[in-house]
Amino acid sequence: MGEFLRFFLAAVLTLGGLAVLISGVFGVFRFRYALNRIHAAALNDTVGIALTLLGVIVAEGLSPIGIRLALVAVFLWATSPVASHLLGRLEITANDELSENMNVTDEKAVLREKEGK
Amino acid sequence: MARMRKDYETSWWPRLRRWIDAGASPLDDALEKALDETREGHQVLSQEEAAEREERAEARQRLDRAREARMYARFREWRQQKGRRWANMLYRLLAVTVCLAIIWVLLETAAYLPPFGHADNPAHNEVSRRYIEDGMTETGAVNIVAGMILDYRAFDTLGESNVLFIAACAVIILLRLPDARDGSGHTAALLEAEADDRMYEPKNDAILQATARLLTPFILMFGLYVMFYGHISPGGGFSGGAIMGAGLILYLNAFGFKKAERFFTYTTFRVISVAALSFYAGSKAYSFFTGANGLHSFITPGTPGRIFSAGLIPYLNIAVGFVVCCTMYAFYTLFRKGDL
Numbered sequence: 001m002g003e004f005l006r007f008f009l010a011a012v013l014t015l016g017g018l019a020v021l022i023s024g025v026f027g028v029f030r031f032r033y034a035l036n037r038i039h040a041a042a043l044n045d046t047v048g049i050a051l052t053l054l055g056v057i058v059a060e061g062l063s064p065i066g067i068r069l070a071l072v073a074v075f076l077w078a079t080s081p082v083a084s085h086l087l088g089r090l091e092i093t094a095n096d097e098l099s100e101n102m103n104v105t106d107e108k109a110v111l112r113e114k115e116g117k
Numbered sequence: 118m119a120r121m122r123k124d125y126e127t128s129w130w131p132r133l134r135r136w137i138d139a140g141a142s143p144l145d146d147a148l149e150k151a152l153d154e155t156r157e158g159h160q161v162l163s164q165e166e167a168a169e170r171e172e173r174a175e176a177r178q179r180l181d182r183a184r185e186a187r188m189y190a191r192f193r194e195w196r197q198q199k200g201r202r203w204a205n206m207l208y209r210l211l212a213v214t215v216c217l218a219i220i221w222v223l224l225e226t227a228a229y230l231p232p233f234g235h236a237d238n239p240a241h242n243e244v245s246r247r248y249i250e251d252g253m254t255e256t257g258a259v260n261i262v263a264g265m266i267l268d269y270r271a272f273d274t275l276g277e278s279n280v281l282f283i284a285a286c287a288v289i290i291l292l293r294l295p296d297a298r299d300g301s302g303h304t305a306a307l308l309e310a311e312a313d314d315r316m317y318e319p320k321n322d323a324i325l326q327a328t329a330r331l332l333t334p335f336i337l338m339f340g341l342y343v344m345f346y347g348h349i350s351p352g353g354g355f356s357g358g359a360i361m362g363a364g365l366i367l368y369l370n371a372f373g374f375k376k377a378e379r380f381f382t383y384t385t386f387r388v389i390s391v392a393a394l395s396f397y398a399g400s401k402a403y404s405f406f407t408g409a410n411g412l413h414s415f416i417t418p419g420t421p422g423r424i425f426s427a428g429l430i431p432y433l434n435i436a437v438g439f440v441v442c443c444t445m446y447a448f449y450t451l452f453r454k455g456d457l
Binding site for chain 2: 075078079082085086089
């Protein structure tokens with residue numbers, strides 16, 4: 001019974017992760033703008049990978065391999081948001097027609113207004 | 118323009134040409150005869166005659182030029198209209214033919230491949246049986262792959278590391294800026310290259326720096342682990358070196374060239390690469406020499422599974438790993454700013 005429960009849990013987690021990954025892949029190809037694509041890819045990088053790895057960890061148990069998989073998840077969670085952040089920052093720096101794709105608010109002006117006078 | 122050697126005239130090629138030219142060609146004879154004839158019937162032309170001849174010659178030249186221009190125009194037109202269509206059609210035809218031919222050859226080859234995993238396959242001969250059965254006792258490496266590539270086939274791996282080194286040398290020859298060579302560092306061209314490189318690059322990103330500060334030591338440590346335990350667990354010099362190189366590149370991206378140059382410069386690259394390759398070649402030469410002549414060698418397999426075991430394999434792994442790491446980092450920096 002315990003063995004079956006564990007398998008069931010692992011299967012549910014892995015399949016859920018796969019569903020998130022698939023939707024993320026569709027999003028990456030569906031969206032037309034870089035920042036929107038980052039938003040879709042971030043799903044893959046965080047929730048999808050976490051669920052998939054969690055499923056494998058549950059199936060594997062607290063063995064050395066399970067611990068290593070947890071480390072892999074920690075590593076990916078630490079790095080992929082940074083990569084997305086850098087991509088976004090590069091887009092902001094390199095794109096001259098930013099206002100065509102989104103609402104651009106001058107943050108400094110807003111802050112000045114809030115603090116102002 | 119090629120420079121001519123001083124003794125070019127006496128070397129074999131001009132002498133051969135002179136020897137061949139010494140036999141007069143019938144064409145030359147005819148030319149000489151024609152010249153002689155005109156000389157015999159030489160006469161002073163009157164001015165009108167000369168002018169008339171000149172005019173005739175000019176008219177002929179104009180006619181020729183016009184004909185040539187027409188021909189070229191026709192050719193150009195053909196090339197731009199009909200010829201382009203022809204070329205496009207030929208190109209498509211050839212592309213499809215070549216693709217189909219390659220597909221056919223590959224499929225034909227695949228059809229003749231032995232079935233996967235079959236016990237009678239030609240790959241399952243005495244060589245692989247020996248590797249699997251006696252590899253651990255003979256080399257002392259638990260990881261059979263490490264035993265194969267760094268003991269049985271160490272010569273091959275030496276070649277691979279040298280290929281990496283030669284590739285790095287070629288990239289240095291092609292991409293290193295001339296000013297970088299005198300070692301003075303920040304000349305105008307270098308600074309310009311760096312500014313050009315980082316124009317769109319997010320500079321000194323705080324998030325990236327925090328992450329890199331946290332992760333780089335672990336990445337380097339993991340790379341070293343993969344390298345040191347290459348003879349015990351999966352891994353080895355190539356993968357460990359690649360991980361370390363990636364860690365160094367992350368550090369460089371986060372903190373810029375100035376900080377990375379504190380510990381990794383052109384000299385570092387040179388010293389590490391050459392020292393690692395020399396160590397590899399020297400130690401393996403000793404091992405080959407003693408092995409081939411049946412001499413006693415102080416390199417022994419040791420106890421399999423220990424970190425200090427498997428003879429030369431861990432040290433060779435480290436050498437290969439450092440070469441790979443340096444090569445990766447050197448490629449990256451050379452492509453980005455033309456110096457290490």
